[in-house]
Amino acid sequence: MMPIRLAIVDDHKLFRQGIINLLKTYPHFDMIIEAESCQQLLEALVIQQPDIILMDIEMPDIDGMEGCKQILALYPQMKIIALSMHTADNFIFHMMKLGARSYLHKDIDQDSLREAIEEVHAKGFYFNEKIAEAMLRGVQSRSLQKPYLNGNTLTPREKEILTFICKGMTNSEIAAKLFISIRTVEGHRQHLLDKTGTTNSVSLAVFAIKSGLLSADEVGGHF
Structure with a gap:
């Protein structure tokens, strides 16, 4: 049997090396490309193409x-x-809609990762319960928004409210400061959670720091 040629692209070297070392234990896997960015991967693909990309x-x-x-x-x-730490439905749905053959959480165990790779290679796709549920909700929902991984696509008002949330302000405090209703603030907060694929104020704060909207010092001890 010909080996399954693999590529991995991830900006965290320790994670890349961990996956590579795991997959080396299977003789029918051959990791031919290791890249730290999509640009580096695109350059490598000009020379050789793998069967499957772990992205x-x-x-x-x-x-x-x-x-x-x-x-x-x-x-x-x-x-x-x-391969992602994001588990929100909108991340799974939109990535699959773009043409990905599977969507796995980064805490996946070794055997499940092997199974997913083999299934994608043999059948062209791998669906687990989480993917199936996210796809169903995505098809049924009219409000499942495309996720955003940086702050560039947030509206000025969303950025403003995100800043206040990250500074520990309550919905009522934000409403009073901006002269809007608490319900409007709640709507913006939910919109932010949906857009960023986060689940609470702490993960919103992490998003704000990673996106460069706020510094760690600005978020400080609010969480």
């Missing part, structure tokens, strides 16, 4: 969603498996 979503230059789009435009036959 992180949150990367500094080109994020995984845009990377998936660019790669499949050039290599339509390429099979991409998303």
Whole structure:
């Protein structure tokens, strides 16, 4: 049997090396490309193409969603498996909609990762319960928004409210400061959670820091 040729793209070297070391234990896997960015991966693909790409979503230059789009435009036959810490439905739904063949959480165990790779190689896709549920909700929902991995696509009002949330202000305090209703603030807060794929104020604060909207010192001891 010909080995399954793999590529991995992730900006965290320790994670890349961990995955590579795990997959080395299987003789039918051959990791032919290791890249720290989508741009580096695109350059490597000019020389050789793997059967499957393991792709992180949150990367500094080109994020995984845009990377998936660019790669499949050039290599339509390429099979991409998303590997991400994001588990919100909108991340899964939109990544699969772009053409990914599977979506796995980064805490996946070794056997499940092997199974997913083998299934994608043999059948062209791998669906677990989480993916199936996210796809169903995505099809049924009219409000499942495309996720954003940086602050560039937030509206000025959303950025303003995000800043206040990260500074520990309550909905009523934000409403009073901006002369809007508490319900409007609640709506903006939910919108921010949906857009960023986060689940609470703490993860919103992490998003704000990683996006460069706020510094760690500005968030400080509010969380």
